[in-house]
Amino acid sequence: MHARTKWLLAACCFVAGDAMAMQSRGALLSRFEADFGVTESLLGLVAPAGTVGFVVAIVLVGLLAGRLDVRRTMVVGAIAMATFLFTIALAPTYWLFLFALLAQGAAAGIFRAMDRPLLSHLYADRLGRVFVLYALAWALGAVTGPIIVSGVLLVASWEWVYVLIGLLFLPIVAVVWRSSPPSGWNEQPLERAALRELLSRPGIRGTLVGMALVGGIEGAIFTWLPYYALTIMDGAIAPLALSAYLLAYVPGRYLYARVIGSMPYLRLAILTTVLAVPALAAAVWTTSTVGLLVAAFLTGLLLSALFPLLSAYGVELAPAYSGPVSSLATAATYGGIAVVPTVMGVVAEGYSIDEAMWIPVGLAVLLVLVVWRMGTVSSGRDQSTA
Known part of the structure; x- marks a missing residue:
């Protein structure tokens, strides 16, 4: 081997x-x-x-x-x-x-x-x-x-x-x-000046913001989707909503591994995110058990590409400092995972879980704008060098 x-x-x-x-x-x-x-x-x-x-x-x-x-x-x-x-x-x-x-x-x-x-x-x-x-x-x-x-x-x-x-x-x-x-x-040793220079790049900043939004959306679903499913499904099968979402990551990421070389990272990321917005909205809007399971699966299928795509994009912007870029991107993701579910809990207590579940939909819309903006300020280098 x-x-x-x-x-x-x-x-x-x-x-x-x-x-x-x-x-x-x-x-x-x-x-x-x-x-x-x-x-x-x-x-x-x-x-x-x-x-x-x-x-x-x-x-x-x-x-x-x-x-x-x-x-x-x-x-x-x-x-x-x-x-x-x-x-x-x-x-x-x-x-x-x-x-x-x-x-x-x-x-x-x-x-x-x-x-x-x-x-x-x-x-x-x-x-x-x-x-x-x-x-x-x-x-x-x-x-x-x-x-x-x-x-x-x-x-x-x-x-x-x-x-x-x-x-x-x-x-x-x-x-x-x-x-x-x-x-x-x-890997090159990172000095303070190099770290400041990295964080000043629009592409790196966009990657970190995008990863935080991805983490927020995923954290919202990991934490609150089974709870929200209880308003629609029987308690014994409500966890299946999260199972459907996670299960979709497997064929989704396998598919993206096959096609990633034929499309720039940001273009593929914005395409899947745009399609994920109505899928997420359908999961909140539907009152059907089958509808929720299908919407959860489609959402997982579409969102499963975002973490590897955005992290690969950020690393390729600074390949000599892949350790710091990768670690900061992962930390931003987990920051989103920690913060957004907490905010949703406050909203759910003050209003209802139905209103709180629209938060990840809004984050997905914001993510579309962030990724689109990253594409417009790109230096023009080929984003699909994989």
Whole structure:
């Protein structure tokens, strides 16, 4: 097997496992509540614990990417990921459980601060396609996570979910440990002046704003779509709305991986976003169970391209600083994931969940304008160099 193929497989397997762990949390909330005996307000700390650790780590390590040994850093991240997943399963108290979640998120951030920048150097000739395949791996893990939870809970306690996912990371540790240092790694150390220059570029700023909007839309759907579905569907099948949305990421990202080389990144992003606006609106407008499931699936199919497309666009604007650009873009995405659902909760309490669900529709319209503006200020360089 070619050396760079090993690194691609390691990165894809890691992000799939990370998505499994992330999407398992929601499915296990009731078990955490029962076992640790905590209130709903304390239970609400589960999502921020993992997210804060991830964002802090990915930003700090990403900004230092040009000064770090890529192989050693990824080995540390993979070992820490497995270790803290096992720690989550063994935590005797809720506060130690939250600390383990925080540390596990940080471990994921360490690895993922380096993996996409590494891939951008190893696959500079087809960056967009590789980023979409990487995102496809995340989608497969996200869909599989709740399935693993359901299967484990049929025969064992929830702790075994994290033991099982932790075991999946051990082969990744072995592959990265035994792989030779990547020959294509030529990340440049980032100085303060270079960071200021990067952030002054309209394309980079547009990428960060666009990624924050993408994260806001996805966070809104991840958090509130099942709750909103209860107003239309029976409680036993309401989670299927989110399942339909996540399931669409798999064929969607596979399709985009096939066509990405034939169309500029921004053109494809604006096309899918424009089509996603009526799909999102239909999900809010419909009062039919079938209509909601179809609208959720179409929305996922269309939105699934945006994270890899915009992140690839941003990285190609500054390939020598792919670590900082990739990390800042991911942090912007997770910022949107954290903020927008919180705002929607306030709106839902003050008005209703029906009104709150129009917020992601508005964000999608705003995203169309942002991506269109990015295209108009483009320097004219070819955006489809993948």
